[in-house]
Amino acid sequence: MKDNNDMPGHLARRFQQIAVAVFLAEVEKAGFDLTPVQYAALATIKSNPGLDQVTLAGLIAYDRTTITGVIDRLVQKGLAERRASSRDRRARELEITDEGKRTLRKITPAVESAQRIMLLGLNAKEGEELMRLLRKAIAAGNERSRAPLREAQE
Amino acid sequence: MKDNNDMPGHLARRFQQIAVAVFLAEVEKAGFDLTPVQYAALATIKSNPGLDQVTLAGLIAYDRTTITGVIDRLVQKGLAERRASSRDRRARELEITDEGKRTLRKITPAVESAQRIMLLGLNAKEGEELMRLLRKAIAAGNERSRAPLREAQE
DNA sequence: TACTGATAGTCAGCATACTGAGCAATATCG
DNA sequence: CGATATTGCTCAGTATGCTGACTATCAGTA
Numbered sequence: 001m002k003d004n005n006d007m008p009g010h011l012a013r014r015f016q017q018i019a020v021a022v023f024l025a026e027v028e029k030a031g032f033d034l035t036p037v038q039y040a041a042l043a044t045i046k047s048n049p050g051l052d053q054v055t056l057a058g059l060i061a062y063d064r065t066t067i068t069g070v071i072d073r074l075v076q077k078g079l080a081e082r083r084a085s086s087r088d089r090r091a092r093e094l095e096i097t098d099e100g101k102r103t104l105r106k107i108t109p110a111v112e113s114a115q116r117i118m119l120l121g122l123n124a125k126e127g128e129e130l131m132r133l134l135r136k137a138i139a140a141g142n143e144r145s146r147a148p149l150r151e152a153q154e
Numbered sequence: 155m156k157d158n159n160d161m162p163g164h165l166a167r168r169f170q171q172i173a174v175a176v177f178l179a180e181v182e183k184a185g186f187d188l189t190p191v192q193y194a195a196l197a198t199i200k201s202n203p204g205l206d207q208v209t210l211a212g213l214i215a216y217d218r219t220t221i222t223g224v225i226d227r228l229v230q231k232g233l234a235e236r237r238a239s240s241r242d243r244r245a246r247e248l249e250i251t252d253e254g255k256r257t258l259r260k261i262t263p264a265v266e267s268a269q270r271i272m273l274l275g276l277n278a279k280e281g282e283e284l285m286r287l288l289r290k291a292i293a294a295g296n297e298r299s300r301a302p303l304r305e306a307q308e
Numbered sequence: 309t310a311c312t313g314a315t316a317g318t319c320a321g322c323a324t325a326c327t328g329a330g331c332a333a334t335a336t337c338g
Numbered sequence: 339c340g341a342t343a344t345t346g347c348t349c350a351g352t353a354t355g356c357t358g359a360c361t362a363t364c365a366g367t368a
Contacts, residue, residue, distance in 0.1 A: 004300075005285075007176070007284070008173065008176055008267060008272045008281070008285060009173040009190055009272060010194060010214075011285060011289060012169045012173040012288070013170055014166055014288075014292045014303070015166045015169075016169075017293075018292060018295035018296070020299075021161075021300065021356090022163075023163055025309085031257055035323065035325060036163055036167070036324095037323080037324065052347095053346070053347070054345080054347085060158065060164075063327095065328095065347090065348075065349085066324060066326075068346095068349090073323080082285060088333075088334070088346075089332080090332065090346040090347065096249045112156070115161050117298075118162045118166075118295060118297075119162055119291055120294050120295065121294025122287060126290070130162070130287040131160070131162060131165060133280055133283060133287070134166070134168075134284070135159055135165060136275045137273055137275045138168045139275055140274050140275025140276075140338060141169075141172040141176065141272060144172055144175050144176055144179070144271075145171050145172050145174075146325085146326065149168070150167055171325080174325085175326090178326090189354080190354095192353095193354080194325070206316075207316070208315080208316060216355080217355060217356060218316080218317075219318075219319085219355080219357085219358095220355050220356075224354080239316095242316075242363075242364070243316095244316040244317065244362060244364070245316055245363095299355095300357085301355080301356085
């Protein structure tokens with residue numbers, strides 16, 4: 001009988017569980033109300049102004065049906081805007097608002113602090129090695145999820 | 155501007171996403187319909203017959219409000235039973251059914267295959283090292299989530 | 309024993325994540 | 339050009355995961 005601790009799937013779930021809890025705690029301590037998913041989406045919109053939802057989903061490996069609700073909440077909080085695209089009437093162009101930019105700026109220290117706290121049990125070299133191994137395993141498994149990472153086109 | 159790939163939180167989410175997809179694919183290929191969460195709960199019930207829901211949740215680090223629904227679905231599929239405890243009328247004792255045992259037995263190869271596939275991008279030594287580092291980081295962060303791992307009592 | 313606090317479980321509500329279906333618009337190709 | 343395929347997005351439904359509140363019960367203590 002294999003122990004849970006020998007199952008990478010179980011360890012993945014536990015580490016992700018802790019990562020989300022740490023992120024939310026740090027962000028709340030800084031006075032904001034933003035989930036890890038919302039943060040990643042907002043930061044990606046900022047770096048790629050005017051991108052459409054499918055591209056955004058690809059850049060952060062979200063499912064296209066998930067991104068709809070995430071953007072809904074960013075828009076509802078006044079951090080992002082969704083407008084019809086002129087080039088393609090099916091698509092929506094996403095923009096970050098000034099309020100969104102301000103939020104991103106002010107929240108960054110909390111986000112970075114959260115990333116540190118997640119790795120508190122490891123020394124610097126181990127933290128780097130963990131990230132390297134995760135990146136490698138993820139790269140090999142990218143196409144196995146419904147929402148693989150996709151580089152920006154053009 | 156930090157890249158997503160330098161954020162352990164983002165990598166955690168991606169690895170977990172792939173792990174779940176791989177698990178579901180392998181289990182479905184074997185002809186079963188069981189989620190990673192349901193599998194872990196069922197296996198733990200089998201190893202600890204008669205345990206109550208809070209103990210089960212602690213052993214696999216689930217939230218106590220999450221475990222309710224998971225057990226509902228195991229019961230509904232005929233894989234587990236929930237009975238009132240005689241010692242404590244608040245508690246429910248959990249048992250695996252014969253059908254549940256049969257399912258666990260038949261599903262094991264698929265589960266093990268899934269664990270292998272998740273690490274396909276790594277060689278054996280790297281896979282071991284990834285698990286070691288995850289275990290270490292998780293141990294340090296255990297108390298930071300609402301659903302920390304708890305050893306069985308007595 | 310009566311009061312107080314803790315514990316087991318559930319429920320409502322919200323936020324990911326996914327499957328599968330559907331609509332509207334665009335692209336492609338005979 | 340017109341039929342067909344593809345694409346961008348949304349929606350309904352299901353399954354985690356969590357917060358916070360609530361009931362029932364148990365445990366410890368004044």
